[in-house]
Amino acid sequence: MxxxxxxxxxxxxxxxxxxxxxxxxxxxxxxxxxxxxxxxxxxxxxxxxxxxxxxxxASKQELLTALQAEMWERMAERPARLLEQPDLSWTERLDGLVAAWVAAERDHHELYHLLFHELGAGGEEPMAAARDVLVTLLAEGTKAGEFDVSEVELTADFLTHAYAGPCHHGSSDDVTVAVQALFRRVVGAQAP
Amino acid sequence: MxxxxxxxxxxxxxxxxxxxxxxxxxxxxxxxxxxxxxxxxxxxxxxxxxxxxxxxxASKQELLTALQAEMWERMAERPARLLEQPDLSWTERLDGLVAAWVAAERDHHELYHLLFHELGAGGEEPMAAARDVLVTLLAEGTKAGEFDVSEVELTADFLTHAYAGPCHHGSSDDVTVAVQALFRRVVGAQAP
Amino acid sequence: MxxxxxxxxxxxxxxxxxxxxxxxxxxxxxxxxxxxxxxxxxxxxxxxxxxxxxxxxASKQELLTALQAEMWERMAERPARLLEQPDLSWTERLDGLVAAWVAAERDHHELYHLLFHELGAGGEEPMAAARDVLVTLLAEGTKAGEFDVSEVELTADFLTHAYAGPCHHGSSDDVTVAVQALFRRVVGAQAP
Amino acid sequence: MxxxxxxxxxxxxxxxxxxxxxxxxxxxxxxxxxxxxxxxxxxxxxxxxxxxxxxxxASKQELLTALQAEMWERMAERPARLLEQPDLSWTERLDGLVAAWVAAERDHHELYHLLFHELGAGGEEPMAAARDVLVTLLAEGTKAGEFDVSEVELTADFLTHAYAGPCHHGSSDDVTVAVQALFRRVVGAQAP
DNA sequence: AATGAATGAGGCTTCATTCAT
DNA sequence: GATGAATGAAGCCTCATTCAT
Incomplete structure (x- = not known):
């Protein structure tokens, strides 16, 4: 064997x-x-x-595209599952999303950005998938009265960009906690 | 003529x-x-x-570096002046910073990021300059009791990345106002 | 086929x-x-x-260097073997050296000098190798009483340059014989 | 002024x-x-x-040609005058030629060879002028019974190349004397 | 399925030469 | 007479891609 x-x-x-x-x-x-x-x-x-x-x-281009597709998939996977889990508050789901994103960022940061910036075309969509999860979260959470977000799309874009900033600051856990707190502030999350 | x-x-x-x-x-x-x-x-x-x-x-490299240097300069200029203006509340200064950044982003967005990602070396500093202004703002605003920021550096990085997200959403003014609101939330700004 | x-x-x-x-x-x-x-x-x-x-x-430079190396090798080969042959008088060895040099010169003259002058660095050594053979010849021949050379090094340089002059005069054999005669004069060779 | x-x-x-x-x-x-x-x-x-x-x-080419012409002139000057001086033995004239050539070589060595090898065409002539002086010398000296040269042209070429070899050995005077001795041997000069 | 020698378009850069001032 | 910014042909080299084995 x-x-x-x-x-x-x-x-x-x-x-x-x-x-x-x-x-x-x-x-x-x-x-x-x-x-x-x-x-x-x-x-x-x-x-x-x-x-x-x-x-x-078939070509160098395709080689890179394939790698990119793979990475997008990996990044959208965990967050998508969060939406399907029952009996979680929206705030808990938001925290879970942050945790997933921070983890992904720490693992794949450079590669992710490299691919994102070199392959303009086609590179938008998978990021959009990740963003869509967040949009749903914000909309539903607000509807449920747990969040207070007036401009869902805009806020989602804000947060989608924001989380990457602090990712390489300290320990993974510390960063996650801190970013979760910031996300909660942005969405106006009520204390549970 | x-x-x-x-x-x-x-x-x-x-x-x-x-x-x-x-x-x-x-x-x-x-x-x-x-x-x-x-x-x-x-x-x-x-x-x-x-x-x-x-x-x-002297070379293609230098050509790009020159363009980059020019852009950095343009982007750091306006925000730096904000710190020097007297009799502004810290919140007003933060709003001014957002306005400046959003404006710059809308004008130079793609070019800025293109250059930033292609020219790793040397490209960090000017962005850092922009960030430093924000760090000062957060620290001073917090000290003055106007903000409530516990992790200044981390929050600065968060915001430095965040603002770019929504920049291409709607009219410049709308975006600015919306992003200013989000920034205020993040820093825990007191209503005036 | x-x-x-x-x-x-x-x-x-x-x-x-x-x-x-x-x-x-x-x-x-x-x-x-x-x-x-x-x-x-x-x-x-x-x-x-x-x-x-x-x-x-790997480069144009290396291409030329390779050609040069090949030529040097070809030029040092035959003369070096002369020293190893037993039962030859020193005069006979000198004649053999001249024959070898004239032959090489007629075959590779221009190329040799082209390379020699364009590729200063590194090009000295192989010529030196050829010269060393002559130095040995002059020294040993003089010691054996067959030659009468007072300044071995200088004379070797003299002859190393000299032989190339007449190489393109007439038939190979005629030139060889004539140059052998001139070499014998220079070293003060005794009639056998 | x-x-x-x-x-x-x-x-x-x-x-x-x-x-x-x-x-x-x-x-x-x-x-x-x-x-x-x-x-x-x-x-x-x-x-x-x-x-x-x-x-x-008019062009780079012409610039180099002009420099070359100037150098050739300088190198042919002194030797040519030797022929015109009366009441010198041929051997003395030969010695004078050697002295002139060695001096020129020591002064202009590198430049001379650089130009000679880079500018194939047209570069032959001035060297030929120098050689012609020697041809005359050998021919006349032999006719006068002072030299014993059977192949004038060939011998001239031999010597024309030979002298450059030892030029950078020791002091100018020593080299001159040594080369003069070698020249005399080659031409079979009788002791005065 | 795997190889890697061969290809050749195309990129960066240099530099002899021109010409309006 | 002198200038030097501008030109553009031409050189060296890289590398994505092909294809006979």
């Missing part, structure tokens, strides 16, 4: 190869930035030949 | 040429993004020969 | 491509001189794309 | 400007080599504007 993390090997199942390549891209982007990224380096880092990269991704 | 804005002309005073070139860079960046920026296009857009660009800027 | 000297063909073993490129450089240098040498021309002459040149040589 | 060596000054008599420019070229060639030579640097070094260089020399 070949170890599930066998890093090399001439033949690999497609998903493994795909992963290797995407991981290589992510690592290189974080190390050297976007401008320095070349298919050659990606191939070398992934331990495959240059041509192989093109077996999995 | 030598118009003062003569758009072309073989010889131009140095500042005019410099401006033409920097304007061309800004326009191209906004239109096509960073990757598509080439010296050839810059020259064509500025109405000069490729070589002329190098008469004014 | 895959001819062993197939001049073209999309894929070639590395040594063959390397050779093609170096040969192209040599040919172009002889035809048009150093200043006129461009990578484009080299590629065209070698029957490869521009990029291919860079697959084999 | 303006000093005759006034190094700068916006207006200069043509010959002075010409000199300044040629001197700048020579200095730059010696410092940085041929490849690094640009008209910009020449102008800067000469203390004139770039355009001014073109008032005196």
């Amino acid at each position: 070949p170890a599930k993390t066998a890093p090399t090997g001439r033949f690999q199942p497609p998903d493994v190869r795909r992963r290797q390549i995407l991981d290589a891209v992510a690592a290189l982007l974080l190390e050297d930035g976007y401008e320095a990224l070349t298919i050659s380096k990606v191939a070398a880092r992934a331990g495959v030949a240059k041509g192989t990269v093109y077996l999995y991704f | 030598p118009a003062k804005t003569a758009p072309t002309g073989r010889f131009q005073p140095p500042d005019v040429r410099r401006r033409q070139i920097l304007d061309a860079v800004a326009a191209l960046l906004l239109e096509d993004g960073y990757e598509a920026l080439t010296i050839s296009k810059v020259a064509a857009r500025a109405g000069v020969a490729k070589g002329t660009v190098y008469l004014y800027f | 895959p001819a062993k000297t197939a001049p073209t063909g999309r894929f070639q073993p590395p040594d063959v491509r390397r050779r093609q490129i170096l040969d192209a450089v040599a040919a172009l240098l002889l035809e048009d001189g150093y200043e006129a040498l461009t990578i484009s021309k080299v590629a065209a002459r070698a029957g490869v794309a521009k990029g291919t040149v860079y697959l084999y040589f | 303006p000093a005759k060596t006034a190094p700068t000054g916006r207006f200069q008599p043509p010959d002075v400007r010409r000199r300044q420019i040629l001197d700048a070229v020579a200095a730059l060639l010696l410092e940085d080599g041929y490849e690094a030579l640009t008209i910009s640097k020449v102008a800067a070094r000469a203390g004139v504007a770039k355009g001014t260089v073109y008032l005196y020399f």
